[in-house]
Amino acid sequence: MKLNRTIMVLLLAAGALHIFALCAGFLAPYDFAQQNRDLLYVPPSRLHFNDPQGRWHLRPAICGLAELPNSPGTYAEDRSRCLPVRFLVRGSEYKFLGIFHCSRHLFGVDPPARMFLLGSDGYGRDVLSRLLYGGQLSLFCGSLATILSLSIGVLLGVSAGYYGGWFDAVVMRCAELFLALPWIYLLLAIRAFLPLHISAGRMFFLLFAVIGFVGWARPARLIRGVALSGKERGYLLAARGFGGSDLYLMKRHLLPQASSILVTQAGLLAPQYILAEVTLSFLGLGVGEPVPSWGNMLATLLQYDVLVSYWWMWAPGLLLIPVFLVYHALGNALQESADCRVYSQ
C-alpha cells in the first residue's frame, strides 16, 4: 500500500515535469529567443508583496531595473516603477501542445517592464522560459529514446532467448559490439556526414533515434537471459504442447517475466538518455542557437565569467538533480513493486 503511494507520488512528479515541458509556451512568460539587449545577465527578479509605503498586497509586483551608471552590467531596482504581476496575459505567439496557435501566458508583467524569475542570459533572454522550452527537448528526447531502446531490446532479447542458436549468437555479438562502441565518437562521426544545418525538429528526432538505437544492447541482454531460463519452464513447455504459437508464448509467458526488468531499465535509462542529450548539446552536437536545450544552456558555463559571476546560469544543471532523483526513485519503486507481485504469485 505504502509502495503504491510512493509510486503514485513519483509518477505524479515525473508526469508534472513532462507536463510543464509540454506546456512551456503557456508557462513561460516570454519566447525563448526574445532578446533584451539592455538587460544582460540580470539576476532573478524579486517579487514584492509590499508596496513602497509598506502595505501588503496579495498580488506580487515586479520593479523596473536600471543599470548603474558607473558599473555596466550591474542593475538596481527602481521601487518607484513597480508593476503588478498579471495572470493569463497576452504575449508572444506559440503553439500550445505543438498544435494550437495561442498568445496567452500564465503570468507576466505589462511591457516595457520585464520579469526574469530565473534571471536573464548574455542576450537578455529569460532563463526560465528557456529552461521550460529546453525541457521539451531534453526530457522528451530521453523518454522517447528509452521507449525506442526498450522496444528494440525486448524484440531482440526475447527472440534471441526464445529461439537460441545462430540467431541468438548473431544478436548477442551485435549487442557486444554496440556495448563496446565509443558512442560519443560515433555520434561525432554521424554529425560530420549530415548537412551543416538541421532544423530543431529534425535534430530532435535524430537525437532520440540515435541515442535510442545505440542503447538497445543492455536491456536486450538482460531480457534474453529471462527468456532463456523461462523457455525451459514446465508451464511454457505445457503451453507449447497445447499448441501455443511462438508469439503467444513470448507474449503470454516470457514478457510478463521480463516486466520488472523493463520498468527498472526504464527508470535507469531515461535519466541516462536525458544526460546523453544534455552531453551532446553541451558539446555542440544538438540543436543550434537560439533553440534551447538544457545541454546548450549549460554550455555557456564554459565561459569563465559566466561560471563565476552568474549563479542563475547553473539552473539547468541544478534542475537535472531532482529530475534524476525522481527517475531513479521511480525505477526502484517499480522494481520493488514488480518483485512483490512475483513473490505473491
Added chain:
Amino acid sequence: MKPRPCLLNFALLVMLFVLSGPSAFTQPPRSTEDLFISDNPVGRTGGNLVVSLRSEPKTLNPVTSTDVSSREVIAQLTSDMIHINRSSQRTEPAIAKAWKVSANGLQYRLELRHGLRFSDGSAFDADDVVFSFKVYLDEHVHSPQRDTLIVAGKPIVVRKLDQYTISVELSQPYAAAERLFDSVAILPRRLLEPAYNDGKLDQAWGLGTPPQLIAGLGPFRLKSYVPGQSLTLERNPYYWKVDKAGNRLPYLNELTYVFVANADAEAIRFQAGDTDIINRLNADDYSVLEKDEHAGSFHLQDIGSSLEFNFLFFNLNSSLPSQLVRKQIWFRDARFRQAVSLAIDRNAMVRVVYRGRGTPLWTPVTPANNLWVDTSIPHPARSVEDAKKILISAGFVWNAEGVLLDKSNSPVEFTIITSASNAQRVKMATMIQSDLKDLGIQVQVVSLDFHSVLDRIFQTHDYEAAVLGLGAGDVDPSAEMNVWMSSGNDHVWDLGEPHPSTPWEAEIDRLMEEQLSATKRRKRKALYDRVQEILAEQAPIICLASPDILVGAKNEIENFKPAALDPHTLWNSPELFLSSGGSL
C-alpha cells in the same frame, strides 16, 4: 705553501667560466659600440617577469616560424633593421641607425650600427644582413617572410657596400618600403650558414636546440625550455640599447613564458598572481578581473580600439557546390548586402558581445588606425524600414507570414558559419540571426571547429555566409594588399579570381596598386579613402565591430605602455622594470 685543493678547484672553475664563452652578466657599453639610447625613464635592473602564452611555440627559427606563439618568443630573441614603433605606429631606427632613399625611390642605403654583438658574443656586420635576406628570399626555404619582401613581383636585392653599409634595391618605388624590414629578424651567419648550405635550415633552432647554439640581436636569449610548461629567456648581455644613464638594457633578468590552454585559463592564472602581465583579455574576463582590481596587486587597462575587425560576408566564389548557386543570386546583389548591413544593430553588438568595450564598425579600418581611417564614411543607424525599402527595390517581397521571398517566390534563408571556439563571434552570428528575423530572413547559425571554418572558406568554398575576424599586423594599407586585391590570398568573399569579377573590384585593384607606388602620404591616403568608400558602398564584407585592447599588469611593473599594435604589452620589453628591482 701549497694552495689548498678546494681553492685550486674554485680558481679553475672561475677560469673555465671566463674562458667558456658568453657571460651571463651584462657587459658595460664600450666606446666602439653604436648604441641606441632609450628616452624612457631610467629603471632598476633585476627581477623576473612571467607572462602566459596561449599555445606552446613550435620553433625558435625566425625563418620558418608561422604560429603566433613562436613569433612572440622570437621577437624577444631577435631584432630587425628598421622597426615600427608600436606606440607611434611610425618607423624608427633599429639595427640600421640611418638610411637614405635615392631620388627615384628605387634604392635604399642603410647604415648599420657599429660594434654590435649577437647574444653569444660574436660580432655582427653587413655579412649577417646579406645572409639573412638571402635566406628569407630563397624559394627553397619557404619562409613566410618571402612574400613581404617581393615588390611588384620581384624580390628586393640586398648588397653589402662595406662592413657596416648595405643597399636595398626595389624594382619599383614602394611607399611602405621602410616598413618591410619590421620583424625581419637578422640572423647570425656564423651559426646558421652551415645548416643553410646543407639544406637543413628548417631543422635548425628547434625547441630542443641547446641554448648556446641560438643567438640573436634581441633583448633576451634562450635559457631553458620545459616541454608543456614553460620557456625561460635571460637578459642578452650585449643588447644594443641603453638608457639615458648609460645602463645597458633590458632591465629584467629573465622573462618566462608559461603555456596555458585558452583565454580563460590565461585570465585565471593572472588573477591568481601566477603571471605578471596579460597581453590580451576578452571583455568577459575583463569584467571578472575588474572586480578584484582594487583589492588585488594588478591594474587593468582598456587602451581603446584594436586593429581587429569582425565581419559578415557572403560566399561570392564562382566555383561552388550546386546547391549554393541559387542563393548566390541574392548574395551577388549589392542591394541585398546593403539591406542586411542596415538591419544589423552594431551598437547592441558592442554592448552584448564586448560589454561596451569595443567599437561598432562600418569600414574595415578601425579607429585604432588613426593614420589611415576614413572618418567621412557614413555610420547609418539600424533601420529595418530602410532595409525593407532597399529589398523592395531589388525585387524581394514578403508573404502573409512575413517571410522574405525572392523573385522566384523562394524564401530567403541562409546559414552563417563561425568558429565555435570564439564565443564573441558566435554571439555576433546569433545577434545577426535575431536582427534579420525582422526582415523576414531565416538565418541558421552553425558553429564549427576553427579549422573546419577555414577549410570551408579557403579550400572547399562550401558555405553560404560566415562571420570572421581579421587583425592587421600593421597600420599601413600595404599590409592589407592580400585582402583587398582580387588576386589576394585573403580576398575571402571570392578567392582565386583570375580577373576582378566586378568593375568595383577592378577599381579597388587599381587604387591599391596605385597607393602602393605613390610616394606622397596625402595621395596614398586619398586613394585608400576611396577604397574604403567602395567597400562601404558595395559591402562585400559587412563590418560589425572591433574589440578594445584590454590588458593587465602587476602594479610593480614600470614603463608599462601597452599599444594597439601586436605585441601589445611586451613591445618595449627592454624598458620594462620592476619598481622593487627584485623578483615579483
